[in-house]
Amino acid sequence: MTNPLTNFLPANKVSLEKKELGHLISKPLLFWSLLLLSLGQSHAQRSKIDSLESELSLHATYDTTRVNLLNELAFSYFSQDLITTLKYLDQSDSIADVIHFKKGQARSIYIRGITEAIQSNYDQALDYYDEALEWYKTANYQAxxxxxxxxxxxxxxxxxxxxEAIFYFKEAIKIEEKIGGKNLSAPFINIGGLYQDLGEFDQAVFHLKKALAIAEANENEQRIAYSLNNLGTVYDKQGNYPLALEHYKQSMYMNEALGDSLGIVNNITNMGLIYQTQKNYDKAMKCYERALEIDEHNNKKKGICTALNLIGTIYEETGDYPSALSHYAKALRLSKEAGINTVIPYIHNNIGTTNLALKNYETAIQSFIExxxxxxxxxSKAAVSAAYIGLAKTYTTLKAYDIALNNALRAQEISEKSGFLEDQKEASEILSRIYEATGNYKNALESHQQFKLLNDSLFNQENFERVAQLEYEYMYKQQLDSANIRELKLTQTVLTTSQDLANSRQNYLWAIIGILILSIISGATMFYQKFNAIKARNRQIVTEQKLLRSQMTPHFIFNSLSVLQGMILSKEENKSITYLSKFSKLLRIVLENSRDKMVPLIQELEAIDIYMALQNIDADPSYDYSLVVDESIDSNLLLIPPMIIQPFIENAIxxxxxxxxEHCEIKVNLRWIGNELNCTITDNxxxxxxxxxxxxxxKNSLATIITSERLELLxxxxxxxxxxxxxxxxxxQAQGTQVSLIIPYKLVEHQ
Known part of the structure; x- marks a missing residue:
């Protein structure tokens, strides 16, 4: 039995440092729906678990199927209920050990590693993974x-x-690409997150977009949600807050539907960061406290550290420094105990910032150094850059300008290389103050100008959506006011008309009614014309999409690959190489042609020729086919719609x-009839x-319907x-079928 999800993903990325995000537009409704959703599983997830448990109850035999069912149930529960997960794993272990089912034992050990990793027991998790790896290697199970x-x-x-982590992710990618596994998106997501932490944003975006494309191709909604959220954190760190928010929101919608409690925690946390940026501290605190509650229930120590750290930032920003330091201390102690090194530098930075505000300068300096x-x-370039900024601020306050200058320049260097706009802004501001204090007014002016430029840049990015919303609200209000004025005027007109009626002046009423009717008719006519134009454009787009989906049907591709596999297994090397060469060439031509509405006739004929040759390589009996083009047709100068002929050849086959x-024959003939390009496809x-x-x-075939629509539109x-x-x-007086096409065409324009 195969598992629907056979890989473990890390939690979505959330910011661990206290920082100023941009001013983002959020939807309060999402906030409450997320809190409610995080209380339970989605209907789809619950249905899946119910189905597995029902299947388990019906399968009483202690065999490999039962072991696989138990492991699959354990995996389904791991993000929601560790106790139930461990219960199913214990049952799986006992059966697999008795029947000597190595693959089942390895899967169970692997899932145990996941349960330890969720609780931040990483050394224990690595021991389990090593043990599972040896079992899988013994069984030569590449996935x-x-x-x-x-x-x-x-x-x-x-x-x-x-x-070291990147090395293992790359090893996973090599194997997944080799076996064509559906888990390929997972290591790409993970490696993208690491490159983000390292400040290598180009690499991060590249790997996360690749993960997103793979997940979308596989229709894996969970991994789509992870990819979107992690891309959002990259854009967040780059200061592109509107784009970050858009990715966060898309991820939230998907995690809501999936009922993924681990994903929802991170979505709630990201929403909290948005509320915190808007100074809406009550809602931000509710988000962080809810995230803390869920992580404590799942004993997810890394999440607990993150939530404690963020709650501390709320207290710090609201001036409650003792509470802030208390939460930072708890987060720091737990992260050290659990060995969660990725959180530690951010907590030290926050402790330093709080002590700087309290004027505990020595403690602040020590925290920033740590x-x-x-x-x-x-x-972590982000953490190091923030530490240098903290040291620069502290030493500037102490008027130790030489040390402050050195730290500010280091922060500027790192933030410029990594693209941290917020850090660049802060570094420029500190440098301006240092240069001014030391009498270097030229550099002070340049740094201040750089600060203003960066501040304006961040403002534009942070307020992009807010400005758009304000513009929308203004336009809406303006339209509403205009409508109210029109309504008032109409009311006055009606009153005047009533008075006129009283005075036997009904002709004014009929004139007004006539004008209104004419306005309605003209408005309806304009709407109808625009509607028809939009409908025609949509019809053309839908037809083109149908064409793309109908090209190179999955049936043909599957058969082709099956034939190729048979040749390889039969060790027909020359034949398989020839087949693969033709197949890849045909795919290339089809993909190239699909980008254009019209392609040269010679390319279309080449695709048909290769297609028929492929069909004939393993056909028994083979097809006799011919392509006859009238001498008066210049196939290099004539443009026709792509994939207009091949579907009918495929239908014939x-x-x-x-x-x-025994004798199968297909003929394709192109000729001029007047000024019309005529194509006939005949078979016997x-x-x-x-x-x-x-x-x-x-019933007309899909190819016939799509081709008919395309020919009509073109x-x-x-x-x-x-x-x-x-x-x-x-x-x-012949046998078979004849398809006749009159094909719209264009001539190649001479340059």
Missing amino acids: GIANCYNAMGIALSYKGMPR AKKSGLEIE EHAFGSSQ GIGIDTIVQKSGTR GKELRLPGTISIEDRKKY
Whole structure:
């Protein structure tokens, strides 16, 4: 039995440092819905678990199937109920041990590693992963080996060993790409998160976008949500707050539907950061406290440290410094006990900032030094940059300008290389103060100008959505006021009309009614015309999308790959190489042609020729086919719609010939009839009438419907005829079917 989700993902990224985010637009409704949703599982997740438990109750035999069911149930529960997860794992272990089911034992050990990792027991988790890895290697189960490498990378990343973690993620990617596994998005998500922590944002965005594309192709909603959220944190750190918020919101919607409590915690935390930025501290505190409650229930120590740290920042910003230091101390103690090195430098920075506000300068300096040291150990450029800024601020306050200058310049260097706009702004501001205090007014002016430039840049990014919303609200209010004025005027008109009626002046009323009716009719006419235009554009877009989905059907691709696999297994090397070469060339041509509305006729004919050659390589009996192009047609100068002929050849191959027919023939003929480009596709099969009699209905194929729509639309656009007709050849005293196409065309424009 296969598991629907066979890989463990880390928690979504959340900011661990106290910082000023941009002014972002949030929806309070999302806040409350997230809190309610985090209390339980989604209906879909609950249905899946119920289905597994029902299947388990029906399968009483102690065999490999029961072991797989128990492991799958354990995995389904791990993000919500660790006690139930461990219960199912104990049952799985006992059965797998008795029946000597190695793969089942390895899966159980692997999931145990996940349960330890969630509780931040990373050394214990790594021991489990090592043990599972050996079992999987013994069984030569590549997917399991890839899962272990990915999980080991996660544990090492949380231990503050990013380069070692990246190595294991890359090993997982190699295996997943080799076996074509559906878990390929997981290591890409994880490695993208690490590059973000290292301040290498280009690499982070590259890997996370790749993860998102893979997850979308596999329709894996959980990993789509993780990818979106982690991309949001990258944009957040770069100061692109509107783009970050958009990714956060998309991730929230998906995690709501999935009922993923671990994902929801991080979504709640990100919402808290947004409220905190808006100085809405009550809502931000509710978010952080709810996240803390869920993480404490799951014994997720890293999440607990994060929540405590963020609650501390609320107290710090509201001036309650003792409470802030108390929460920072708890977070620091727990992170050290659990070995969660990735959190430690951020907590030290926050302790330093609070002590700076309290004028405890020596303590502040020591905290920033500790933050710098621990940040360098885990290669977190964000933490190190923040530490240098904290030291620069402290030494500037103490008027130790030489030391302050050195730290400010280091912060500026790191933040410029890594793209931390907020840190660049702060560094420029501190440098301006230092240069002014030391009499270096030229540099002071330059630094101040740089500060203003960065501040304006951040303002524009932070307020982009807010400005858009204000503009929208203003326009709406303006329209509402205008409507009220019109309504008032209309009311006055009605009153005047009533008075006129009293004075036997009904002609004014009829004039007003006539004007209103004419206005309504003209407005309706304009609306109808615009509606038809939009409808026509949408129809064209839908038709083009149908074309893309119909090209190179999955049935053909699956059959082609199956044929190729058979050749390889039969060790027909030359034949398989020829087949693969033609197949890859055909795919390339189809993909290239799909980008354009019109392609050269010679490219379309080449695609048809390769397609028929592929069909013939393993066909028994083979098809006799021919492509005849009238001498008056220059196939290099003529442009036609792509994939307009191939679907009918495919229809002929799939439906035209009976299983006992020995000689199969398909002919394609292109010629001019007047100014019309005519294409006929004929076969010597059983004929369309016989096919209709067998099926009992004359239902048009998808290819026929799509092609008919395309020909109609293109014909209107090019002002040329575009039609399709299908006939049984018995009317011409022949056997088979004939498809006749009149194809709209264009001539290549000479440069």
